[in-house]
Amino acid sequence: RNSGYMGVAMAWPTSxxxxxxVEIKRLSETVDWPIQTPIQQNRPVRKKKQKRKLPAHPNVTRLTLAKESTPMGAxxxxxxxxxWLWLHSSNHFGWLFESSPSIVTAPPPPPPSPQTSKRAPKRGVDAEILEVSLRRPxxxxxxxxxALNNGGASSTPFSVCTYHMPCLFWAPKAMTVHTSLLLQFAACVARGDPLVVCGDFNFVPDSPFYNLVKTTTIDPASDACVIPDRGPL
Incomplete structure (x- = not known):
């Protein structure tokens, strides 16, 4: 399970x-990727800071001192x-200020605006697609x-490639990345010889992936188009 060999095999008669x-590789390892996953970066896992919980109600509050065991501390x-209980029981200063409560709390600060927020912006969709493509096994x-003749002499060499396209129908751009990687790697191994590309591609003749295989181009308006500014395409 999850070995990456599902639907991938090749055999031929040796006679x-x-x-x-014969090249057998994980397709996502045939190129250098412009991104690194947290595992590749070997980042240490940060532990979340434990927040000190404040008492929910003063009746269950117990204020402690360092020397509570002594009579004076107790x-x-x-x-x-x-x-504490007396201040929270009622408006003890109402006889001076009828409309004023005993304790006035400041309103909570407004949430930071997107311009002033110190939080790092979320990575782009292209980076997420590249990471999805990288993780496929x-x-x-x-x-x-x-091809051997009857006399044992060989003919012109040729290459055969087979691949099982990931079923990433929810991420068509990732399928575009794998289609492009497949064509590049197969052409590199073939070294200019005739090449037969076959396999289970999980796309139909009217899809942009099929057009990419036939013409090495893809419609820029398609949802499967990937802008190759950060990727290995």
Missing amino acids: HFKSEC MISSWFQWL NMVIVANLL
Whole structure:
């Protein structure tokens, strides 16, 4: 499970074909990526700071002192508890200021605006798509073969490639990235020889991915188009 070899295999009769070279690789490892995942960056995991919880109600509050065990400390602690409860019981200064409460709290500060927020902006969609494409374990097989004649002599070499496209229908741009990587890697291994690209591609003839395989171009207005400013395309 999750080995990357699902739907990927290749076989040929050795009496008819001779293999010159066979490349088996994880497709996402055939290029250098412009991004790094947290695992690659080896970032230490930050521990969340534990916030000190304040008492929800003064009746369950107990003010403690460093020397509460002493008589003087116990008396001071009791006095602070009584003062806390007394201040929170009612408006004790209402006889001076009828409309004023005993304790006035400042209003909460307004949330920071997007212009003044110190929080780092979220990464772009292209970076997220590249990370999704990088994590796929799907394997690719490219074989350089020679067809053998009856006398044992070989003919013109050719290459065969097979791949199982990730079922990333929710991320068409990631499928575009893998389609582009597949064509580049297969052409690199073929070294100019005739190339047969086959496999389970999970797209139909009227899709932008199929057009990318046939013409090496894609419609810029398509949802599957990836701007290659940060990617390996």
